[in-house]
Amino acid sequence: MNETNFFSVIVPTYNREKVLFRAINSVMNQTFSDFDLWIIDDGSTDSTEHLVKEYRKHHPLREKIFYQKIENQGVSAARNVGIQISEGKWLAFLDSDDEWLPDKLFKQRKFIDERPDIKIVHGEEIWIRNGVRVNPKKIHQKYGGMIYKLCLPLCRISPSAAVIERRMLLSMGNFDEDFIVCEDYFLWLKITSLFEVGFITDPLIIKYGGHEDQLSHKYHSMDYYRVQAMYKILTTRNLPEEDKQATLKEIYAKSEILIAGYLKHNNLKNLEEIQRIYDISRNLLKEMGC
Numbered sequence: 001m002n003e004t005n006f007f008s009v010i011v012p013t014y015n016r017e018k019v020l021f022r023a024i025n026s027v028m029n030q031t032f033s034d035f036d037l038w039i040i041d042d043g044s045t046d047s048t049e050h051l052v053k054e055y056r057k058h059h060p061l062r063e064k065i066f067y068q069k070i071e072n073q074g075v076s077a078a079r080n081v082g083i084q085i086s087e088g089k090w091l092a093f094l095d096s097d098d099e100w101l102p103d104k105l106f107k108q109r110k111f112i113d114e115r116p117d118i119k120i121v122h123g124e125e126i127w128i129r130n131g132v133r134v135n136p137k138k139i140h141q142k143y144g145g146m147i148y149k150l151c152l153p154l155c156r157i158s159p160s161a162a163v164i165e166r167r168m169l170l171s172m173g174n175f176d177e178d179f180i181v182c183e184d185y186f187l188w189l190k191i192t193s194l195f196e197v198g199f200i201t202d203p204l205i206i207k208y209g210g211h212e213d214q215l216s217h218k219y220h221s222m223d224y225y226r227v228q229a230m231y232k233i234l235t236t237r238n239l240p241e242e243d244k245q246a247t248l249k250e251i252y253a254k255s256e257i258l259i260a261g262y263l264k265h266n267n268l269k270n271l272e273e274i275q276r277i278y279d280i281s282r283n284l285l286k287e288m289g290c
Contacts, residue, residue: 007035007105007163008088012078013096014042017051019208024052026099028061032106035092037065038082043072076175076183079159083166083174091164097208098160101126104204108163111198119168120191122161123200130210144199148192148243152230152250155185157197160205168195182225189233193243221261223254224270230254231277245288251281 009027013020020039027037041048049069056065070081075095083091090112094100108121124142127134142157143150150156172190175183191197230251233239239247255278262271 005034005036005088006109007090007092008086009035009037009092009094010040010079010082010086011094011096012040012042012075013044013048014072015044015046016096017046017048020048020096021055022099023094023096024055027094029102030100030105031103032109035105036086036088038086039067040078040082041067041069042075042078043070074177074180076177076179080174080177089166091166091169093159093162095160099206101204107200107202107204111200115198118198119165119195121163121198121200122157123204124202125158125161126203126206128206128208142199144197147197149246151188151192152246155188157188158205158207159184160207179225182222182229185226186229189229193233193237193239223258227251227254227258227274227277245290248281248285251277252285255281
């Protein structure tokens, strides 16, 4: 591997032989060439391993392509393995069901050169749902700047659109493997509570949705994990008063809805935990005069 590569691109995958090569080709066809590609196979049981090895063997830029298979541990663990074994100065992530536009890395490198103070850069997206292009709702609008409060309601940054300086990401503790979903949401909260976010208004990626193996289809109570993430931020960050208040209000609102749903459907598994966080947020808001 060329140690001077600027980007290390990490593609975690699990049983996605049908779409993986769309993602891989979108990396290998980038107009910016100072990168290496790390495909982290999270224990696939389909033909992923054979197909990737054949692809690499016949690709003219095979020296840029690396493949690592691990035991199935989830997307966070797969990304973290890629972070650990790669060496690029900046890290780029691509989910194996998404696709980069050809100038993605070029535009992000240009942005980084113009704004060396920025440690994370993302950009606009094109959305395809069940084969049809759709316009994202306003709630999904992307932003740059100090966007911590904007990141509280939902995930504002797609891993596939983001590049992150390695040293900064390592200081954040990488992706939290305790989160089976919303691991990216938690990471963005950790980052945006401290750092400005760079944003490119041009579309950089195509995001494909609607397929059955999306994690958001498997886990429906995403706000349970968001409440956990916000509470961790609240207890580990010395947030400015305005950010702390916004975090507590979002925890309170999401917890209230979760509790009502748990009681309505007699789903008591997480009730006690969320009730405790709800009570803490309510009491802290009262102390702040809210």
